Structure formats: C-alpha cells, structure tokens
Amino acid sequence: MxxxxxxxxxxxxxxxxxxxxxxxxxxxxxxxxxxxxxxxxxxxxxxxxxxxxxxxxxxxxxxxxxxxxxxxxxxxxxxxxxxxxxxxxxxxxxxxxxxxxxxxxxxxxxxxxxxxxxxxxxxxxxxxxxxxxxxxxxxxxxxxxxxxxxxxxxxxxxxxxxxxxxxxxxxxxxxxxxxxxxxxxxxxxxxxxxxxxxxxxxxxxxxxxxxxxxxxxxxxxxxxxxxxxxxxxxxxxxxxxxxxAQIYPPAERPPGGVALAARDLGCAAGGVRDVSLEIRAGEILGLAGLVGAGRTELARVLFGLTPADSGAIELDGIPVTLRSPQEAVRHGIAYVPEDRRRHGVVLEMAVAENMTMAVHRRLFPGSWLRSSAERMLANGFVRDLAVKCAGAQAPAGSLSGGNQQKVSLARWLATKPRVLILDEPTQGVDIGAKAEIHRIIRRLAGEGLAVLLISSDLPEVLGMSDRIGVMRGGRLAGVLPGGSDAHEVMALALGQTAKGAA
Amino acid sequence: MMKPTDAPSRDWKALLLRHEMILLYVLVAEWLFFYFAGTSVNRRGVVIGFGTLDRQFDVLRHSCEIGLLALALTPVIITGGIDLSVGSLLGLCAILFGKLWHDAGLPIPVAAGLTLVIGTLAGGLNAVLVTALRLPPLIVTLGTYSLFRGLAEAITRGAVTYTDFPAGFLFLGQERWLGLPTQAWLFALVALAVWLLVHRTTFGRSYRAIGYSSEGARHAGLPVASRLAGVYLLAGGIAALAGIIYTARLGQAKADAGTGYELFAITAVVLGGTSIFGGAGSVHGTLLGVAAIAVLKNGLACLPVVMELNAAEEIAGLLTGALLLLALTGGVAFRMVPRLRRPHRAPSPTPPSS
The missing domain is CATH 3.40.50.300 (P-loop containing nucleotide triphosphate hydrolases)
Known part of the structure; x- marks a missing residue:
C-alpha cells in the first residue's frame, strides 16, 4: 500500500x-x-x-x-x-x-x-x-x-x-x-x-x-x-x-488603411501606460500577454468604459474622445467583453433582445419597439452564426458558452462596426464552436473590419493574427509580425528571453 | 451554472402569465366574496354595502392616488431601484399646489402645471443622487422621504390647511365624467402611457436590461445613467399629479397627505409580479396588484363582522401583508416544484474499495 x-x-x-x-x-x-x-x-x-x-x-x-x-x-x-x-x-x-x-x-x-x-x-x-x-x-x-x-x-x-x-x-x-x-x-x-x-x-x-x-x-x-x-x-x-498553421483560416487580402490608432494612450485607473498601436482595416491584430498584463484594461479604454487620461485615439485619422461606451459605439467601435455572463449578454433576456441591444437607435426609430424588425435581425444572425438555441425568444442564459458568445458577437456585428475588439472570444468554448468563431473572425476581417483580438490562448493568437502585440505590466512590450513563434511571444510577455529556445 | 432547458422561453412566459393570471383569479374571488358577504339591504329596503355601484366607484376613486404611485414605482423597481419618497412628495406637492393657488393667487391650471414641474424636479434630486453620485436608491429616497415631508410640514408649520377650492377643480376629485369618477380617466391615461413606455419602447427594454444587469447594460452601450435618471424624474412627476388629485378628492391640501402611501404602492407593484431585484415585471401586473389591495380594503369595510369590530383598517393591513407574503412564497414554490420533480442526475456513489 x-x-x-x-x-x-x-x-x-x-x-x-x-x-x-x-x-x-x-x-x-x-x-x-x-x-x-x-x-x-x-x-x-x-x-x-x-x-x-x-x-x-x-x-x-x-x-x-x-x-x-x-x-x-x-x-x-x-x-x-x-x-x-x-x-x-x-x-x-x-x-x-x-x-x-x-x-x-x-x-x-x-x-x-x-x-x-x-x-x-x-x-x-x-x-x-x-x-x-x-x-x-x-x-x-x-x-x-x-x-x-x-x-x-x-x-x-x-x-x-x-x-x-x-x-x-x-x-x-x-x-x-x-x-x-x-x-x-x-x-x-x-x-x-x-x-x-x-x-x-x-x-x-x-x-x-x-x-x-x-x-x-x-x-x-x-x-x-x-x-x-x-x-x-x-x-x-x-x-x-x-x-x-492548418486549422486557422488564412488572411484573404492585404489590409487597408489605419482604422484605429492609439498614441501614448494611458489610463491610471486601469493601469494602462503609454500604449501606441495601429490597427488597419481588414487586419487582425492579436494581443497577447499574461493575465493582468493590461490587455482587457486597454480594451476598456478603447471602448470608453474607463476613459483614457492621457494620449490620443484616432479613428480613420481623425482624433476622437471616447468617454463612454455610447460614444465608442457611435464611432463604430464594438467590444465583445471577456466575461460574457456578466457583461457580454444579459442572461435573463431573450437571444433576440440581446442581439438588438446595441442598435436600439437604428432598429427602433422613435424608440418604439418593432418586433418584426427585431425578429428578422435576430433570425438572420442565428442562421449566419449558426447559434444553437430553442429560438430567438429563448433566454440567453439557456445557451451553451459558445452560443452565448455568438449572441454577444451578433449584438456587435449588428452595429456594423469599423473596429471590433474581441476579448478572449473563445474562452470556455468547445473546440467545434471555437473553430467556427475563428472562421467568423477571419471572414469579418476579410470584409474590412479592423479586429483587435485579445487572447490568452497562445495558439489562437499565433494562428489568427496578422500582427501580434504583446503587453506586459500595462505597456505594449512589442509588436511581432504574423507567423512569429510561441517563444518570441512568451519572451516578450515574460520580459525575459526564455532559456533553451532554439 | 445555468443549464440549458428544452423550451425555456415558453416556461418563462408561462410563469409570468401564471403569476398575473393567479392574481386575476384572486381578484375575482375577492370581489365575488365581498359582493355576496358585504352587500345587504337596510330597513328601508335600500341595497347598501359593497355591491352598490356607488361603492364600486368609491373603490376606484380611492385607488387612484396609490395606483398612480404604483405606476410611478413600476419602472423604478424594474431597473432594480426603489423610490420611498413618492408618498412624501405627494404631500409636498399637495401643499405647494395649495400655496401656489391660495397664497400666490395663481389660476388653478397654472398652479397645477407648476406643481407638476416641481414634482419632476424633486424626482430629479433623487435622480442626481442615484446616478451622478452613485448612492444606493434605498438610502437616497429614504433621505428625500424625510426631506419632502419635512418641507411640507415646514411650509404649513403643521397648522395650515388649504381649502375652499373652486367647484371646477373639485370636479376632478369628487364628480363623475362620462360615467366614471373624473380622476379615473386621468389614471387610465397615465396607466396606458406607462404601459406603453415599459412594454413597447426601447426605454422599457433598457429598464429591464439595467434591472437584470446594470454592468451588462453598460457594456451594451445603453445610456444607463440617463435611463435611471428618467425613471426617478417620471416618478416625481406622477407623484405630483397624485398630489393634485388627492387635493381635489378631499377638497383640502395638508402636509400629511399621502403618508404611508409609498408602502402600499410598493406592495401593489411586488404583488403584481415585479421583482424587487429588478428586471422582471409588468405594468398590467401592477394594476392588478393595486386592484387586489383596493378591493380588499374597501370590501372589508363592508363586512358586518368587521364593522362591528370597527377594525377595517387593521384587518385590511393584516390581510394585505398575508396576500403579499403568499404571492412571494408562491412564486418561489413554483420555481422549486419542477426542480423537485426532476430526477437527481448525480452519479450514484460507489463504495470505496479497500
């Protein structure tokens, strides 16, 4: 024994x-x-x-x-x-x-x-x-x-x-x-x-x-x-x-002009310091880093949740201030948050209600709800993104994690954004849904969206990104070209050159 | 973790429907009971008590002010908030209306209009404290609850009561128009407006989202602060209207008008199926809740037994409380029953092999 x-x-x-x-x-x-x-x-x-x-x-x-x-x-x-x-x-x-x-x-x-x-x-x-x-x-x-x-x-x-x-x-x-x-x-x-x-x-x-x-x-x-x-x-x-290399869909076309640029962006409350980066239309910029490196905090600054207190943000070359999510949405920025159960969807509300939540103004002129318009939009996304649910009227909380994520994504696609920030889009999502979400992301970039992909899933960042930003301690430690290998990203994220890397 | 169910939307709808339907059955049962037990014929052969049309109109007339406050509170509670100050604000607005008309010599319509503006501004005070300073609504409105009542008493020094309103104004509170008590029409109008607001506009949709998850609503880009401010402003305005109607019904404006009304209103809202935690709720539920309480209160006063005891108010309070607790526990029981029925799927424990 x-x-x-x-x-x-x-x-x-x-x-x-x-x-x-x-x-x-x-x-x-x-x-x-x-x-x-x-x-x-x-x-x-x-x-x-x-x-x-x-x-x-x-x-x-x-x-x-x-x-x-x-x-x-x-x-x-x-x-x-x-x-x-x-x-x-x-x-x-x-x-x-x-x-x-x-x-x-x-x-x-x-x-x-x-x-x-x-x-x-x-x-x-x-x-x-x-x-x-x-x-x-x-x-x-x-x-x-x-x-x-x-x-x-x-x-x-x-x-x-x-x-x-x-x-x-x-x-x-x-x-x-x-x-x-x-x-x-x-x-x-x-x-x-x-x-x-x-x-x-x-x-x-x-x-x-x-x-x-x-x-x-x-x-x-x-x-x-x-x-x-x-x-x-x-x-x-x-x-x-x-x-x-094989499971991630490749880029379809070269990226266009700079859609979003941050210059020396900082936010004391979020611990983000002097971040400068550019994302081009049609490009997926991966954002890697250890937990707590400030990636989500950067996303929150770009979405106006915790507004920047230093630096500047430009959209299509025009300086903008983003003091609230409403302003960010108005400027065509969408943010699919990390914690989808608390922030991504309202669990108790219907799939359709969740999907239209960010487009009230456009979909419901004069503030009157129009259930036909809502149903059309929701059914469209349920079909396009292959959301598995008992119908668009099912509460979002009854869906599996991956499908909740798709609902959260649909909500933001409905806003027809120019810049899409995805924070851990495949966390807690099973392999099948994960591959589907990857295909959707690549397709969106192909349609000209600028995508900022935050992920702790290293293979995902490596496989999906056209360029890879790495954050450490609230700063952007560096930007690597697409196709970099895990060692280089890890080395930047850890702030040291990993030993034994050939 | 929430588990996927087969047809959750239908379940939820059935639940909501069930609550409101049950409330409707209770209301009908209540009404029938009092109709048979509370109606009698006096010595001169005249039908008196609950079953008379006059009495029914009385019930309606007396429900209007608490009903308005309940309508004001429904959006507030759906956002997950609370407003304890509406009863006090009713009193303050009644006094201010009287003062504007009597002391300042303003015509009735002008005085009424100004009172509505003041009520809305007073609601704005709650709004600012809740949204800009992010203080909890319970505490904020507990403060304004005392503040508004105190102001009303300070203005009248606890002694002044405004009376002698013109007949044209009293028509609003004491007469009938097109067969119904005049104020009932106003009440119906407000009820329709609030129902449309809550159930047919993006505002109502936002209230629910905020009530379920205010952070979730913020992340969806909804203007959380301005939506919250809106419901408190609206509550203030409606409370002012209730104050004016109160004055018209009694023919006098006094500082203690509407004391304790906020609690009846909250009871009606919660009885109507609106969750005190926010999110779920309906205006028609609130209306049923108001009706259930009003019929209970007035019906009891018509029962011979209760009349002998001379304790209609006390018994009404007791039964209202019992009804509310029953409604709340009934809701919990409903949610528990299917869980009890579902067979346990935990793996059967295998004995440790040694």
Whole structure:
C-alpha cells in the first residue's frame, strides 16, 4: 500500500453543457514529488483541479487517493482526505488576523464553543515558523501582501496535515525574491513527503522546481515525463500541438488603411501606460500577454468604459474622445467583453433582445419597439452564426458558452462596426464552436473590419493574427509580425528571453 | 451554472402569465366574496354595502392616488431601484399646489402645471443622487422621504390647511365624467402611457436590461445613467399629479397627505409580479396588484363582522401583508416544484474499495 501513488486519476471525463472540458485524462502524483501541470488556458487544468478538490463532480473516470478509490468527492471530504489547494487569489478573511484565519481553517469550531485564543496563537506561530514565514500571527490579513497571504494559505495546508497540495499559479503576482521564498517552501514540503501539483505558465519555474510534468491539451493528456527528459521546446510543442498553421483560416487580402490608432494612450485607473498601436482595416491584430498584463484594461479604454487620461485615439485619422461606451459605439467601435455572463449578454433576456441591444437607435426609430424588425435581425444572425438555441425568444442564459458568445458577437456585428475588439472570444468554448468563431473572425476581417483580438490562448493568437502585440505590466512590450513563434511571444510577455529556445 | 432547458422561453412566459393570471383569479374571488358577504339591504329596503355601484366607484376613486404611485414605482423597481419618497412628495406637492393657488393667487391650471414641474424636479434630486453620485436608491429616497415631508410640514408649520377650492377643480376629485369618477380617466391615461413606455419602447427594454444587469447594460452601450435618471424624474412627476388629485378628492391640501402611501404602492407593484431585484415585471401586473389591495380594503369595510369590530383598517393591513407574503412564497414554490420533480442526475456513489 505504501508504494501506491498519493493520487491516481484514470480516464477522467467532464463536460459543461456541450463543451467537453476533460476527455479521458490520466494523472498520477507520488509522495515527495512536485508534479507540474502545464497547458494553455482552457486545456482543462482548472477543471481537473476542481474535480480533485471536490468542487466539480466528474462524469466518468476513477480517482484513487492513497490507493483507495473515492467517489462523490466534495470539498469537505477532499479536505479530510488531505487535499489542499492554494489559489492565485488567496481566500482569507481580510478583517481577521492571521492566527484567526489559520484557526478557522484548521478547526471550523462550533458556535457554542469558546475560542482558545492562546492555543490559536501558538498554533499559528508554530506553523508559520515551520514554513519559514516571518509573519506576525496577530497581523490583520488585510495588511498582508499577496505572497504573505499565500504563505498563510500554505501554513493552513500544512496545519491540516495535507498530503496533496495543489498550487494554482502561485507565483503569477510575485516578485523574483518572493518567488524564491515560495520555491524554498515548496521544496521543504516535498522533503516531508507531500505531493505537490504545481500549475504555472512559467517554463523556467517548472524546470527549476518540478520533478515531472504533465501537459494537458484540449482536455486530453498530451503526455507525462520526467523534467530531465524534456526540453522547453518539446513542452511548448506538446502544449500547442502541431497543426497550428492548418486549422486557422488564412488572411484573404492585404489590409487597408489605419482604422484605429492609439498614441501614448494611458489610463491610471486601469493601469494602462503609454500604449501606441495601429490597427488597419481588414487586419487582425492579436494581443497577447499574461493575465493582468493590461490587455482587457486597454480594451476598456478603447471602448470608453474607463476613459483614457492621457494620449490620443484616432479613428480613420481623425482624433476622437471616447468617454463612454455610447460614444465608442457611435464611432463604430464594438467590444465583445471577456466575461460574457456578466457583461457580454444579459442572461435573463431573450437571444433576440440581446442581439438588438446595441442598435436600439437604428432598429427602433422613435424608440418604439418593432418586433418584426427585431425578429428578422435576430433570425438572420442565428442562421449566419449558426447559434444553437430553442429560438430567438429563448433566454440567453439557456445557451451553451459558445452560443452565448455568438449572441454577444451578433449584438456587435449588428452595429456594423469599423473596429471590433474581441476579448478572449473563445474562452470556455468547445473546440467545434471555437473553430467556427475563428472562421467568423477571419471572414469579418476579410470584409474590412479592423479586429483587435485579445487572447490568452497562445495558439489562437499565433494562428489568427496578422500582427501580434504583446503587453506586459500595462505597456505594449512589442509588436511581432504574423507567423512569429510561441517563444518570441512568451519572451516578450515574460520580459525575459526564455532559456533553451532554439 | 445555468443549464440549458428544452423550451425555456415558453416556461418563462408561462410563469409570468401564471403569476398575473393567479392574481386575476384572486381578484375575482375577492370581489365575488365581498359582493355576496358585504352587500345587504337596510330597513328601508335600500341595497347598501359593497355591491352598490356607488361603492364600486368609491373603490376606484380611492385607488387612484396609490395606483398612480404604483405606476410611478413600476419602472423604478424594474431597473432594480426603489423610490420611498413618492408618498412624501405627494404631500409636498399637495401643499405647494395649495400655496401656489391660495397664497400666490395663481389660476388653478397654472398652479397645477407648476406643481407638476416641481414634482419632476424633486424626482430629479433623487435622480442626481442615484446616478451622478452613485448612492444606493434605498438610502437616497429614504433621505428625500424625510426631506419632502419635512418641507411640507415646514411650509404649513403643521397648522395650515388649504381649502375652499373652486367647484371646477373639485370636479376632478369628487364628480363623475362620462360615467366614471373624473380622476379615473386621468389614471387610465397615465396607466396606458406607462404601459406603453415599459412594454413597447426601447426605454422599457433598457429598464429591464439595467434591472437584470446594470454592468451588462453598460457594456451594451445603453445610456444607463440617463435611463435611471428618467425613471426617478417620471416618478416625481406622477407623484405630483397624485398630489393634485388627492387635493381635489378631499377638497383640502395638508402636509400629511399621502403618508404611508409609498408602502402600499410598493406592495401593489411586488404583488403584481415585479421583482424587487429588478428586471422582471409588468405594468398590467401592477394594476392588478393595486386592484387586489383596493378591493380588499374597501370590501372589508363592508363586512358586518368587521364593522362591528370597527377594525377595517387593521384587518385590511393584516390581510394585505398575508396576500403579499403568499404571492412571494408562491412564486418561489413554483420555481422549486419542477426542480423537485426532476430526477437527481448525480452519479450514484460507489463504495470505496479497500
């Protein structure tokens, strides 16, 4: 029994609506190992993690913990089985002290039982010392930095005696020094026989820390291997797949004049600084970068949601000010937002109502609703974009993610825009709908639209874009020509030249 | 996560229809009950009580002011907001109307016109606080609720009551025109206008979008702030009209006019199926809600039992509350029943093999 892996997963499958997030994934975690989980956004990493922590139930497959098969895992039983997860955004109570937070996690307690303050304090101090964190147990969590909060999370995990610790991009927001501290803690845990599933986009970090790597791609395992046997190039190849060039539709014609130009654009509230870029009519400008690099913030500035406080925007060479979405819409700018459930569509309202929402003025002169005009427009888009729905009167919330995305897209196509900003248009969308959305985007560019395509899906950016802008820390780190490879984009996004890139 | 259903649009429509239809059944049942239980013949052989035409007109006459406030509140609540100040504003406008006519010597139509403008401006105060300063409507209108009532009392020093209005004006509140109480025509006109606004224009469409998701509406390029401002302005204007009608009905303008009306109005709106969280709602639902409350209140006053107890108001309040809670819980139950019926699709747990 002792040589059984800590965690063993066989043929795990999970679908959301029509989208298959996991299709038969195998995974294994041994005691005393750091096992990196690698994959592009949407590859299925978070779904896998959520199943292991009991947040989601698998549709099929077997999970064995310490050799014993478990089923019906929920968050509470996962914790009892020694599984702990440290998220990028720690989930602590900001108004309580470190000791109180640790105490709550270790022993949720009972409403009528007294709190042993002294014991609480000693326990917290002991755990923090154990992981080498110099944090005062009496400090309020609100006052801690993000890495300190992560250390508190780790202390909780250690305190609960977790044998399986999952870290989801723990270093994404850390400085170099803080990363080293965190790495040291991870190595300590490994020495004590804890198994660590480590998710990160930073290849360097994975090479420095991991023992083995499993790559996920499109919900399937693209192979597991010892870190010593793999090169960075091989990892990226597995992440990206081979057929990149073939599955993306090619440009149909050379781009026209500059449709949208930004000059030294900045917005303090959004953290966007000195961005200058041009998008030509008929061109797809990809925008790559790590999460938090300021891509969505730039889009919000261009759409007037958080107006710019410095720099200038020109449309077809004419300077414009965009202080509200209405102004942006009037100037022919359309924005398909990242969070489609909150911003892209109004879930409770009908598909047709959602599709006409940005064209009230044009479609309904004199403000009177005209249901025939609305039906015609909606049915047209349902047909053109192949929206799968029970009819144009079905609430948008009843559609699958990809189809909601098409509704959101249709709303903006109805405005007949000149500039179309797409923010993660295929996030959480299944492969089939994804390819369809790609074809639609390329067709729109072919019709002369200037497209700004924001995506964390690297193959998508590489495959779809005529040029690729890369953002880092609110600035445009550089613009690469189309056909650049993943290494160049990654290097710009990370602000360093990736080692091992041939 | 929302799961796709087979025919969601029909489900939703059925639900909405069901709520309003049920309210209609309740209203008819209520009316029939009071017709039979609340009508009697007195010693001189004259039919008295609920079943008389006079009484029915009375019900209508008395519903107009609360009905107008409920109409004013419907768009506000659909946007996810609330306006607690309409009752106080009714009082303030009644006083100002009286003052403009009596003290300033303005002709009635001019005084009425000015009062409508002032009411709209007072609604504008709510609008500015809610949209420009982004304060929560509940708090803003709780403030103006006190402010408007306080102003009305300050103007009259709690003592002055304006009376002796000309007969031509009282015609609006106490007489009939074309067979119906005069103010009922005004009420019907406003009801039609608000119904068209909410159900037939892009304004109403925007209110719903804002109510469901104000961020979503903003991302769709809808003018969220100006639409919100509009509903509070409209509420102010309608409250002023209700103030004038109130004055015409009682023949006097006093500072406590319309006290507590806002709560009856909100009750009517919610009873009518408009979600207090915004988004879903209808003007015809509101009208049914107003009718259900008005019939209940007036019908109870005609029941011999209640007359003996001399507690019509109290019992009406009690039953209105019960009706509202029933309507709310009934809605929740409706949504729960299909969920209970649907078989659980969770995978059957396999025992851990050791």
């Amino acid at each position: 002792t040589d059984a892996p800590l965690l063993e997963i066989r043929s795990l499958a999970k679908s959301f609506g029509g989208a298959r997030a996991l299709r038969g994934v195998d995974f294994e975690l041994r005691a005393g190992e750091v096992h990196a989980l690698l994959g592009e956004n949407g590859a299925g990493k978070s779904t896998l993690i959520k199943i292991v922590t009991g947040a989601h139930q698998p549709d099929a497959g077997v999970i064995r913990i310490g050799g014993r098969e478990v089923s019906g895992l929920d968050p509470a039983s996962a914790r009892r089985l020694g599984i702990a997860c440290i998220y990028q955004q720690p989930a602590l109570f900001p108004d309580l002290t470190v000791a109180e937070n640790i105490g709550l996690r270790l022993d949720p307690g009972h409403a009528l039982r007294r709190v042993g303050w002294k014991k609480l304090h000693e326990q917290a101090a002991g755990l923090l010392r154990k992981i080498g964190a110099a944090i005062d147990p009496e400090a309020e969590v609100r006052g801690l930095s993000m890495p300190e909060q992560q250390l508190v999370e780790i202390a909780c995990a250690v305190g609960t005696g977790a044998r399986i610790v999952i870290m989801d991009e723990p270093t994404a927001s850390l400085t170099q020094k803080e990363q080293h501290l965190l790495h040291a803690v991870v190595r300590d845990l490994r020495r004590e026989g804890v198994g660590i599933i480590y998710i990160s986009h930073r290849l360097e970090e994975i090479f420095a820390l991991a023992d083995r790597v499993t790559v996920l791609r499109d919900g399937e395992s693209a192979g597991t291997g010892a870190i010593g046997e793999l090169t960075e190039r091989e990892l990226i190849r597995r992440m990206v797949g081979r057929e990149v």
